[in-house]
Amino acid sequence: MAVRAIRRMGDPLLWARAQEVTDISAEVLAGLVGDMKDTMAAFHGAGLAAPQIGVPLRVVIFGVHANPRYPQASDVPETILVNPIIEPLDDGLEEAWEGCLSVPGMRGLVPRYRRVRYRGFDIDGREIVREVEGFHARVVQHECDHLDGILYPARIRDLKFFGYESVLFPEGIVGDDAQ
Numbered sequence: 001m002a003v004r005a006i007r008r009m010g011d012p013l014l015w016a017r018a019q020e021v022t023d024i025s026a027e028v029l030a031g032l033v034g035d036m037k038d039t040m041a042a043f044h045g046a047g048l049a050a051p052q053i054g055v056p057l058r059v060v061i062f063g064v065h066a067n068p069r070y071p072q073a074s075d076v077p078e079t080i081l082v083n084p085i086i087e088p089l090d091d092g093l094e095e096a097w098e099g100c101l102s103v104p105g106m107r108g109l110v111p112r113y114r115r116v117r118y119r120g121f122d123i124d125g126r127e128i129v130r131e132v133e134g135f136h137a138r139v140v141q142h143e144c145d146h147l148d149g150i151l152y153p154a155r156i157r158d159l160k161f162f163g164y165e166s167v168l169f170p171e172g173i174v175g176d177d178a179q
């Protein structure tokens, strides 16, 4: 497995819709996911989508371990999702700060559905269905947006709340979670 270069905003591939995984071999899929895990770990991400390493397929990974120093950052299980689908459970939105490994050094205040159901397949083809809320729901919406060619700055309602993290948060960020 290998740490791969992360595509950054400006690269047209990040604005393109990724393709469903259909006839890819288990070995190739395992290699892709292995590279994604290594890359996410190397850059301390909370999640990563395949297009971010230049592979236009509908595969995302995410996972956050709650840190006792940051009690507000909830635990999100280590998850691999192939061909994910998200449905909001109601119309409720909430705004929170997000970062992205493809938009390094920046943060923005992004509205997301508070409660969602997501489904997809793990690397062995087993179906995953979960109903989640809050930070977990936010992470999965951010990652799946990458598969539809949407970067979080496109969802910011007021660009006054988009900027350099060193300016917005001079004291440092609580619960760093770039995705």
Ligand code: NI
Pocket: 099, 100, 101, 102, 142, 143, 146, 178, 179
């Ligand atoms: Ni991202």
